[in-house]
Amino acid sequence: MKKTELICGIVAFVLLIAGIAMALRVYFTYQKGREAYDDMEAAFTSDNPKEESEDKESATGDGTGSETDDMEKNSISETGSESLPEDAPERITVDWGALSVSYDDCVAWIQIPAVEISYPVMQAEDNDYYLHRSPDGNYIYAGSIFMDYQNDSYLEDYNTVIYGHNMRDGSMFAKLKQFKDSEVLVFCPYFWIYTPDRDYLYRIFSVHSVDADGNAYALEFDGYEGYTEWFYEMLDTSEIDTGITAIVGKKVVTLSTCNGNSATRLVVQGTQVWQS
Numbered sequence: 001m002k003k004t005e006l007i008c009g010i011v012a013f014v015l016l017i018a019g020i021a022m023a024l025r026v027y028f029t030y031q032k033g034r035e036a037y038d039d040m041e042a043a044f045t046s047d048n049p050k051e052e053s054e055d056k057e058s059a060t061g062d063g064t065g066s067e068t069d070d071m072e073k074n075s076i077s078e079t080g081s082e083s084l085p086e087d088a089p090e091r092i093t094v095d096w097g098a099l100s101v102s103y104d105d106c107v108a109w110i111q112i113p114a115v116e117i118s119y120p121v122m123q124a125e126d127n128d129y130y131l132h133r134s135p136d137g138n139y140i141y142a143g144s145i146f147m148d149y150q151n152d153s154y155l156e157d158y159n160t161v162i163y164g165h166n167m168r169d170g171s172m173f174a175k176l177k178q179f180k181d182s183e184v185l186v187f188c189p190y191f192w193i194y195t196p197d198r199d200y201l202y203r204i205f206s207v208h209s210v211d212a213d214g215n216a217y218a219l220e221f222d223g224y225e226g227y228t229e230w231f232y233e234m235l236d237t238s239e240i241d242t243g244i245t246a247i248v249g250k251k252v253v254t255l256s257t258c259n260g261n262s263a264t265r266l267v268v269q270g271t272q273v274w275q276s
Contacts, residue, residue: 036134037171041118044099045092045109084274088201089113089188096196103135107153108195110145110162112255114188115175121162121193123147131165142167150219155193155200155272158227159252161217166258166266173257176268179207182240189242191270193253202253202270206238209264216254216267234269244271 094109099120108121122130122144130144147153148161164173178184185204193200210216216234221227231252235244250272259266 036140037119040120040135044095044120045118046095047090047092084201085190085203087190088274089190089192091192091199092118092194094194100196105130106135107147108155108193110191110193110255112175112191114184114191115178117173117175117191119145119164119172121145121147123149123151123153125149127163142172145172148217148219154195154197155251155253157219157251158221159217159219159230159254161219161254161256163256166260173255176255176257176266179204179268180240185240185242190273191253191255199276200253200272201274203244203273204268204270205242205244206234206267206269207242208234208237208239208267209259210237210267212263212265214265216265216269217256231271 089111090113092109092111099106099109103120103122105122105124106120107123109119110121111118120135122135123146124130126149127146130146132139132141132143134140134142135144143165145162145164148163151157151160164176166172166174166177168174185207189204191202191204193202208216215230218230221230234252235242252272253270255268255270256265
């Protein structure tokens with residue numbers, strides 16, 4: 001019995017040490033990821049407010065006109081105005097000159113004030129490259145926030161999909177699940193996406209779980225009618241009341257993250273309400 005107890009004790013001790021070693025490895029991996037992104041945020045963004053004149057620019061951009069512009073003119077505007085909403089969160093400033101030189105694949109920066117998310121958005125030639133790579137291309141388990149490779153990087157598509165891991169330490173897109181609490185949405189229902197050319201403000205209109213290959217990831221639509229049908233499907237599927245009852249009339253960004261199992265995802269969808 002004593003020999004058996006000794007062997008069991010040794011096995012238990014080895015398993016304990018292995019467990020501690022694994023936990024430490026995970027901890028330092030998470031810490032490395034947090035530090036890398038904190039460094040990027042400090043190096044390439046600032047809280048300097050935008051010029052007041054920029055806030056007065058029209059949300060229609062340069063007015064060159066397109067099929068999407070026609071769609072927007074014929075849709076219902078929830079705000080009734082194309083000016084920057086009075087309750088819009090403060091914008092940050094992104095140093096695109098320095099960021100673009102250091103990171104060729106960086107196409108945008110996303111800021112979600114209600115849940116303190118602020119990350120660069122990468123885009124590669126497929127949706128696998130940045131799953132476990134940092135913006136500099138090195139391996140990191142947390143990966144990067146990245147835009148679907150099929151999307152237009154200038155956010156001109158009806159639906160732009162942006163992915164991020166649901167990390168246990170709360171980093172990346174893990175905090176998106178907080179939007180299941182309607183009070184978080186009430187606190188700030190907007191998120192910003194900054195690009196080298198423009199700043200875009202989105203109003204969250206739907207928060208729900210979806211199959212990994214669900215319709216939330218649709219990228220092509222049968223014109224305005226098909227897009228409108230899809231939009232209302234997403235709106236009706238929302239698990240919380242977002243306060244929007246009609247199409248706002250701009251393009252959509254779908255934020256996607258893991259939802260606890262491999263079959264489903266959590267998506268937070270915003271519709272564009274303003275652009276500089």
